[in-house]
Amino acid sequence: MKKIEIVTRTFKLDDVKHALSELGVTGMTVSEVKGFGRQGGHREVYRGAEYQVDFVPKVKIEVVVEDERVPELVREAKDAAFTGNVGDGKIFVSPVDEVVRIRTGETGDEAI
């Protein structure tokens, strides 16, 4: 099994979720993160003291899937998250050895 991690713009969360759901993904886990990248940050000023804030709010979507579904899901997620502007983010795929569903005790592909 593989974990697909999609780091992208916060307002794209719904689109990506929708795209993955369409393809039959029934579970995913989302976190709010701060991204540092080419997109650049902004300046903040408090009583004259300036701070450069390099981090931009992003959303990270993690979904664990069967190996064979990876290419399709990555493609669709990429399309859903795409705007074409700097800051669209990245998709990472990494190996997962085992999955357990807590409620049923199922393991492996069945547990996804």
Added chain:
Amino acid sequence: MKKIEIVTRTFKLDDVKHALSELGVTGMTVSEVKGFGRQGGHREVYRGAEYQVDFVPKVKIEVVVEDERVPELVREAKDAAFTGNVGDGKIFVSPVDEVVRIRTGETGDEAI
């Protein structure tokens, strides 16, 4: 080494932490996440505008351990997080190549 990721109900955090501590786990890292799954979400209404919120607050517990301890820890974590209702969550196990303890510079199993 392996990373065990437990995504489960927020109010189960203490139970899971306790179960793992009992087995000698001395470190873990926790994040607040939002889960999408079979459990379903809820509806919100603001001045008549309805929104379907599919995400449920969950907690993600990450713990990196020696390979041989994985089965035992997964079993105990599963039991601690179990309620039997939809939404209990998942446990994912994935490979970790290297661990470094920043304070001492130790690496590998020693650093856990």
Added chain:
Amino acid sequence: MKKIEIVTRTFKLDDVKHALSELGVTGMTVSEVKGFGRQGGHREVYRGAEYQVDFVPKVKIEVVVEDERVPELVREAKDAAFTGNVGDGKIFVSPVDEVVRIRTGETGDEAI
């Protein structure tokens, strides 16, 4: 490719980011997490009811890099995050199969 995960003190975020940037890292993703470890927590009291809080705020920095850069980056990140006191945190290295840049569709090392 590898993912380097650095879990460390929140106020070290800027130092680590700076150290990695110096070495040419152009992207990373940061989350606020709660750490449980040797460092210990604190007690809280609300109207006489005591709670032991075992979790300490930490920051998790995730950066995906080419295999060959791992040793150097881990070393520099370790130095940047070091204070020498309990609670400095851990660095985890794990395998990544694939990376996609959403904006361009580039994959592999190019997408980092």
Added chain:
Amino acid sequence: MNPTDNAFILVCAALVMFMTPGLALFYGGLVRNKNVLSTIMHSFMMLGLVSVLWAVVGYSLSFGTDIGGFIGGFDFAFLNGVGMGVEGSPAGNLPHLTFMIFQCMFAVITPALISGAFAERMKFSGFMIFSAAWLLLVYAPMCHWVWGGGWMGEMGALDFAGGAVVHMSSGAAALACAILLGKRKGYGREPFIPHNLPMTILGAGILWFGWFGFNAGSALAADGLAANAFVTTHMATAAAVLSWIIAEWVHGGKATTLGAASGAVAGLVAITPAAGFVTPMAAIIIGLIAGVLCFGGIMLKNKFGYDDALDVVGIHGLGGTFGALATGVFASIGAEGLLMGNAHQLWVQFVSVVATWVFCFVMTVVIFKVVDALVGMRPSEEDEVRGLDVTQHSETGYQL
């Protein structure tokens, strides 16, 4: 009509009105994130529900022509005869409308106070029906007994601004509700940590501010008595803040912010019945005792095993009771208490305390049971776990 008194009491009425949103924040900060709106609603809705009920019939039941010392008649129903002049006004110096609206604000906050006891586990529909019934069947009689010409006032019980009418009554009701509703799911196992203490402190600040209208306004005139009530209110509160955090510090080694805020409310409650009857230095003594006493009361709560979520019993019930008795001890202005050699006053106060607790507790049990049978008081377990904001109101407090 005395325009100065009118101006003063109208401003005081506005201050008392402001206490209810203040209470909403005070309570709202103490619950968990997922119940913040539900808790706020329990106070805020009283502004809507009770005010209208008050105009329709509540005021009349409280201040209409006395019927057997027990309740007022329907003469003022629908504010009939309650006008811009002083005709019929219980306070001859004030327009009848001014007197009515000042009293309205007291009626609004009293059921809101109870809601702290059942926070985080009450159905909204049940809450609304319960509160309406409670206002008419408990508050209105109590108010009549004490201030409307009923038996308690006739007996000579002293209650300057509502120790019995507002605080003991809500404290007794809180105890009944906490017992009948049962503990919150997870009570004793999961941590119940206030989700937003700055909000609670803001609420405490607003309560303190508004309470000047509550107590000084209860002089019903802008005279020296109002000044005295203002000063005793402030001094008792300040003293209770100090004594609560000292008690905490002795007990656990740390002074807490929540302790300071709780001490303030304890002091405000305890001085309420006494405000116009005692001197400022007596007020400081009352405040010092109130802070320690209510802190102790809350420490004891765990022994009893009911889940009074936000400590309404410990603060309003206990503080109000202590204040009523302390009035019987320290009264020296316009009345004489034990220290002036008048033990009888303390006895009268004691009778009023017992009668208030018994009446309010029993009536609350009855109302609770009836409403529970009608619409149910407690949400399903799943709803309680998800949080009342989403399940009762389809909203969430924060998107941060």
Added chain:
Amino acid sequence: MNPTDNAFILVCAALVMFMTPGLALFYGGLVRNKNVLSTIMHSFMMLGLVSVLWAVVGYSLSFGTDIGGFIGGFDFAFLNGVGMGVEGSPAGNLPHLTFMIFQCMFAVITPALISGAFAERMKFSGFMIFSAAWLLLVYAPMCHWVWGGGWMGEMGALDFAGGAVVHMSSGAAALACAILLGKRKGYGREPFIPHNLPMTILGAGILWFGWFGFNAGSALAADGLAANAFVTTHMATAAAVLSWIIAEWVHGGKATTLGAASGAVAGLVAITPAAGFVTPMAAIIIGLIAGVLCFGGIMLKNKFGYDDALDVVGIHGLGGTFGALATGVFASIGAEGLLMGNAHQLWVQFVSVVATWVFCFVMTVVIFKVVDALVGMRPSEEDEVRGLDVTQHSETGYQL
């Protein structure tokens, strides 16, 4: 000079001033995280900008010697002749300065109200210039027409505390701005969920509290009329809270916190023109209707397709209009409405409604277009997406 009235109106002026920070919080809680400061600034800055403009020339344009029923002269520019005594004071019982500053607070909050319509997508520079122009070219004439000796007041239009001057005017301006500025990016696709409802409730509480100064103070004396306005204000608001959440509950099965807060504001708005002219029971009827009406208005909004972000049109425009007409129906104190057999009053009210909407809408369009041409009103798309706090003010609201 009447010291009691002076004391009362000064306190009322402070209460009305407090409404503007209250509005800042009410609106601030309703927007998204990234625009909270920008939204707050839209209200808070009016305290700075409008107050100074008012002293310089605004007051004089409103209350200076009448020129053709349309505008005041420059006699009071730079507060010339506005002193500690009653000379020249439009209210002979009040120091001229007291009258001036009470009116100032009304002028401050009116343009702040409009800002709810263009929240989350307005350039700060454009906003400041627009507001300054609007104050002098729309508010000052409107204020003069109704209260300063202008034609609308002469015609006999009743507006006790600003139904036309404050609420219809800002509602009409809001409609114009919402249409001209266009929808927020993502409107209809992304969720626009209030980021901090407890803050909105706090704002509503402050507004309700301060509104006693607004309406009761508009009696300009601490008399029975003030008491009546105080009571009608409270009762209409309470009734609208109830009717709004009942409407919601009928419509969607749940009563919401935002509904309760919105109902409160709707009730406050609707009673404003009527407060001193109707009885408390009529106020309850007005409140009950206002809650349902404004809820319905907001439900309808989506059909029209303009993005009035925080529903200024639905609440202030609609509520103010209804209140003005209701005054023509229910007036019975110091004036006679339809129910007293005086259909003419309703006609007068109707004329004032139409004139106000037309004048304010047209003028706002003109001002908007000119300012847009000068400095631009809408930030770049990228700035809007990043949020106005960072891009307009180089700050973020929270670091939690």
Added chain:
Amino acid sequence: MNPTDNAFILVCAALVMFMTPGLALFYGGLVRNKNVLSTIMHSFMMLGLVSVLWAVVGYSLSFGTDIGGFIGGFDFAFLNGVGMGVEGSPAGNLPHLTFMIFQCMFAVITPALISGAFAERMKFSGFMIFSAAWLLLVYAPMCHWVWGGGWMGEMGALDFAGGAVVHMSSGAAALACAILLGKRKGYGREPFIPHNLPMTILGAGILWFGWFGFNAGSALAADGLAANAFVTTHMATAAAVLSWIIAEWVHGGKATTLGAASGAVAGLVAITPAAGFVTPMAAIIIGLIAGVLCFGGIMLKNKFGYDDALDVVGIHGLGGTFGALATGVFASIGAEGLLMGNAHQLWVQFVSVVATWVFCFVMTVVIFKVVDALVGMRPSEEDEVRGLDVTQHSETGYQL
């Protein structure tokens, strides 16, 4: 006794009391998350500690029979002789209790103001002892000098509502504390970003609102002078909001929310000594200058290298000093300043400024050193890093 004045001053006292929770929020929003409660406590606890001290002996030291122009005697200790009538009252129109409690609220907020300088790095125990000593050894004499019959008032120094007594004194103390306590750990390296600016704005709104009680109430009567002080307060504040954000905009290209809030406080501070002595237009000039001046002062701070965490020196010290001198320039009501040809007044103001700074600075250094030796003022480095909320109070502000 004048009931109107009594009503007015009681309400003003309530308003001034409300400023202290307002200050708690204003300051609380500016610190980091982990110190929000500690910072709030620094203000809130003054309501408890100072009020009781004031009743016990503080009031007497300030307003008791003058001893050598320097301090009051013990005649009013334990509020002895401070009653509901006017006997002994420094204001013959007010009940003695009313005068006492109005002054009490000033005493409460002054040490709270200082706390902004040592925010995020002060032990709670040290803070409490320091504040108690400071109240009795610095505030009480200063208050006596200016208002209690002491030498500064006798000399003819003008201080309408506390430019010297409240703002310069706390500013000078803040400077001493900031220097003696040293910089916060990480100062200049880590970002110190306000964690909750909406809370700061709310605090600023409450301060502005309450300040009407502070300044207009200082007329001690509901007369035209009160109206004047009310208006000058509002206008100076509004002007300072404008001038601060304009200065920011010229300096860095953006107007900030924190700038608007800071400008408001700067204006309020600067007009405080002048409020009853200058005209509204002079107030606008004073406000315009104050905004730019305090902004500049804060810009300069970094050059000096002390860590005045929340800019008490820059706003209260500098603003109060400027206001005191400006009073000597612009005074035209009940006194004559430089512009009326009376250069002597400016000289008197100058002497009072120098004396205030020197006395308060030196005394603060002494008190600080003694308390530091007794219990220690600064927490351990580890405690400071963890945050004062957890380490001093065993609580955390938010669970969001």
